[in-house]
Amino acid sequence: MGFRSLTKQVLSEWDGEEGSLKEETDRKPTSRSLHDQRLQAVVSALRQSGAESVLDLGCGEGKLLRLLLKARQFHRIEGMDVSYGELTKAMNRLNYEDLPPKQRERLKLWQGALTYRDQRMNGFDAAAVVEVIEHLDENRLQAFERVVFGCARPATVVVTTPNADYNALFDRMEAGTMRHTDHRFEWSRDEFRRWTEKINSEFQYQSRIEPIGPVDETYGAPSQMAIFTYGD
Numbered sequence: 001m002g003f004r005s006l007t008k009q010v011l012s013e014w015d016g017e018e019g020s021l022k023e024e025t026d027r028k029p030t031s032r033s034l035h036d037q038r039l040q041a042v043v044s045a046l047r048q049s050g051a052e053s054v055l056d057l058g059c060g061e062g063k064l065l066r067l068l069l070k071a072r073q074f075h076r077i078e079g080m081d082v083s084y085g086e087l088t089k090a091m092n093r094l095n096y097e098d099l100p101p102k103q104r105e106r107l108k109l110w111q112g113a114l115t116y117r118d119q120r121m122n123g124f125d126a127a128a129v130v131e132v133i134e135h136l137d138e139n140r141l142q143a144f145e146r147v148v149f150g151c152a153r154p155a156t157v158v159v160t161t162p163n164a165d166y167n168a169l170f171d172r173m174e175a176g177t178m179r180h181t182d183h184r185f186e187w188s189r190d191e192f193r194r195w196t197e198k199i200n201s202e203f204q205y206q207s208r209i210e211p212i213g214p215v216d217e218t219y220g221a222p223s224q225m226a227i228f229t230y231g232d
């Protein structure tokens with residue numbers, strides 16, 4: 001497959017909400033969607049961190065939660081979202097009511113907001129914030145930073161967001177537009193790196209950034225992931 005058609009395929013997976021992506025069971029293993037690759041990268045980072053408890057902030061319909069449940073390393077898994085509709089979808093997709101009691105004990109879903117301090121966010125080894133920050137108004141981003149990095153302060157925080165540099169490769173996107181109508185911003189690799197450096201200096205975290213998806217020499221990968229660690 002040529003690079004253009006690959007990027008077209010990647011973009012077509014963004015049509016509508018990412019939540020409307022096909023189930024991975026419908027897909028051939030050779031054509032893993034970008035979102036599946038992203039979720040796998042997040043799970044690997046969380047596994048490597050040694051975390052046993054994970055909070056998925058902005059969990060949406062629970063795709064990451066489902067993967068986390070499969071890994072025995074994670075004893076306590078919680079998903080939080082502001083949208084009751086998404087949480088209901090997650091409960092259904094995870095078959096929450098029919099999970100064996102041992103599995104159900106490991107999992108909890110609750111409604112909350114990322115921009116308000118909340119004690120329920122405390123005490124986790126790690127937090128995942130997957131494709132969520134770009135949905136926050138830029139003037140609420142600081143509140144999010146204080147809530148997650150300042151108050152909840154898990155030892156590991158994994159954040160993913162689109163790489164705006166890569167948008168240049170999508171023929172169907174006009175310059176200056178975004179991948180999703182609900183995105184309030186999309187950051188270039190440089191903007192994301194500068195944001196991670198600001199978090200590090202303000203909240204005493206350390207971080208590294210990894211690309212997600214096929215890497216273009218000029219524009220990088222479609223998605224970017226920062227892994228923050230505290231207290232090493």
Ligand code: SAH
Nearest residue numbers: 058059060081082083086113114130131135
């Ligand atoms: N992490 C999921 C969903 C990403 S879509 C995934 O990768 O599949 C973004 C999600 O963030 C939506 O479910 C939306 O309801 C949630 N969200 C947006 N603003 C939020 C806020 N302020 N607090 C909590 N969740 C929020």
